[in-house]
Amino acid sequence: MALLLLLLVLTVSAVSADGDAFVGVNIGTELSDMPHPTQVVALLKAQQIRHVRLYNADRGMLLALANTGIKVAVSIPNEQLLGIGQSNSTAANWVSQNVVAHYPTTNITTICVGSEVLTSLPNAARILVNALKFIHSALVASNLDRQIKVSTPLASSIILDSFPPSQAFFNHSWNPVLIPMLNFLQSTGSYFMLNVYPYVDYMKSNGVIPLDYALLKPLPSNKEAVDANTLLHYSNVFDAMVDAAYFAMAYLNFTNIPVMVTETGWPSKGDSNEPDATLDNANTYNSNLIRHVFNNTGTPKHPGISVSTYIYELYNEDMKPGPVSEKNWGLFDSSGVPVYILHVSGSGSTLANDTTNQTFCSAKEGADAKMLQAALDWACGPGKVDCSPLLQGQTCYDPDNIFAHATYAFNTYYHQTGKTPGSCDFNGVATITTTNPSHGSCLYLGR
Numbered sequence: 001m002a003l004l005l006l007l008l009v010l011t012v013s014a015v016s017a018d019g020d021a022f023v024g025v026n027i028g029t030e031l032s033d034m035p036h037p038t039q040v041v042a043l044l045k046a047q048q049i050r051h052v053r054l055y056n057a058d059r060g061m062l063l064a065l066a067n068t069g070i071k072v073a074v075s076i077p078n079e080q081l082l083g084i085g086q087s088n089s090t091a092a093n094w095v096s097q098n099v100v101a102h103y104p105t106t107n108i109t110t111i112c113v114g115s116e117v118l119t120s121l122p123n124a125a126r127i128l129v130n131a132l133k134f135i136h137s138a139l140v141a142s143n144l145d146r147q148i149k150v151s152t153p154l155a156s157s158i159i160l161d162s163f164p165p166s167q168a169f170f171n172h173s174w175n176p177v178l179i180p181m182l183n184f185l186q187s188t189g190s191y192f193m194l195n196v197y198p199y200v201d202y203m204k205s206n207g208v209i210p211l212d213y214a215l216l217k218p219l220p221s222n223k224e225a226v227d228a229n230t231l232l233h234y235s236n237v238f239d240a241m242v243d244a245a246y247f248a249m250a251y252l253n254f255t256n257i258p259v260m261v262t263e264t265g266w267p268s269k270g271d272s273n274e275p276d277a278t279l280d281n282a283n284t285y286n287s288n289l290i291r292h293v294f295n296n297t298g299t300p301k302h303p304g305i306s307v308s309t310y311i312y313e314l315y316n317e318d319m320k321p322g323p324v325s326e327k328n329w330g331l332f333d334s335s336g337v338p339v340y341i342l343h344v345s346g347s348g349s350t351l352a353n354d355t356t357n358q359t360f361c362s363a364k365e366g367a368d369a370k371m372l373q374a375a376l377d378w379a380c381g382p383g384k385v386d387c388s389p390l391l392q393g394q395t396c397y398d399p400d401n402i403f404a405h406a407t408y409a410f411n412t413y414y415h416q417t418g419k420t421p422g423s424c425d426f427n428g429v430a431t432i433t434t435t436n437p438s439h440g441s442c443l444y445l446g447r
Helices: 037-046 059-064 078-085 088-100 122-141 172-188 198-204 237-251 279-294 369-380 402-416
Strands: 021-027 051-054 071-076 108-113 149-151 192-195 259-264 309-311 360-363 430-433
Touching: 021 071, 021 279, 037 059, 051 309, 071 078, 071 088, 078 088, 078 122, 088 108, 088 122, 108 122, 122 149, 122 172, 149 172, 192 237, 198 237, 237 259, 279 309, 360 402, 369 402, 402 430
Parallel strands: 021 051, 021 309, 051 071, 071 108, 108 149, 192 259, 259 309
Antiparallel strands: 360 430
């Protein structure tokens, strides 16, 4: 049901960091019906999403992500920041429990220390750099500092006069924090992490920013914004904000720290006073964003150097407080059904497969166990499904429960019969889903 994501683009230069640029997704958890970690990972695999950012270091998610190769950014929540920033041993303990215990089976590549700390938790700003250093020291002690980067996502609002980008500078009141922070990022080869929300900038501009400019739509050259100081042409808010960060860092004499966008996206639904939070605009923005990274266009200041970016976000979070738009930034609903079908093409094998016809047959949540057992017995008998992978010691034995075993048998039968009408019913205890139930080495038939 969706041509989704995500991709990998080459990047080299003075400001490039290790590895190729990528597009990943953030995984928020404020859902009334949050999928189980194994379901989340099945969706990631089905959509070939190879990079994720978690807002914590949830043990269940990290275990589910083990042996998948998916690159994971874990986070230290703001509420844990004060403790870590004031105690080297607390930081070391956090790294031991949440990183060392899972690495390398789970491919943790990044630790995000807090989130928008300067603007959302200013009283913790004084210990932010200490927290970064303590976490990094713990990685050094475990000989993981080369494999795992440490940084902190910042709100773009700390950049003042962001247009023209060449005149951008950081709010000077934060320089006592930012200068040692930038020194740390430079010395450890890490990223300057920035949350970029053209939707928010567009809404706040009261019509000054054109919608097409916010949506990364191609613009004729006479509609592009020109930086009078550099004569660089800007065709979208995203590039302008990234370059503003580069110029703001250069203002403080830091010129070789790459920018990573840790959050960006567009809501698909809003209140009556948010008329541009629509399915079409969300689709347009995220599709154009993926294409922009994939095409390796870079920014006007750094052409050809793509910016690694995490889309906000995987699921709609219906428990989020605030306006309707806050609950509707997701690419999928909680059942794994795409909110919209991204318009992305020309990506070849590095982009997710087209799942238009990819469906699976699953046991229904809450179905009667006796009916499931009867249907499972039929599928493995008269239904002629090879159920040997469900035997103890075989690839699909775990988890050893009727729901998982029935789903394997139902799905195999569904595909063996060519997905004919009625082949995923089993007296009402089965249902068709777009979420791939594969897990670990237990692979389910698709298509």
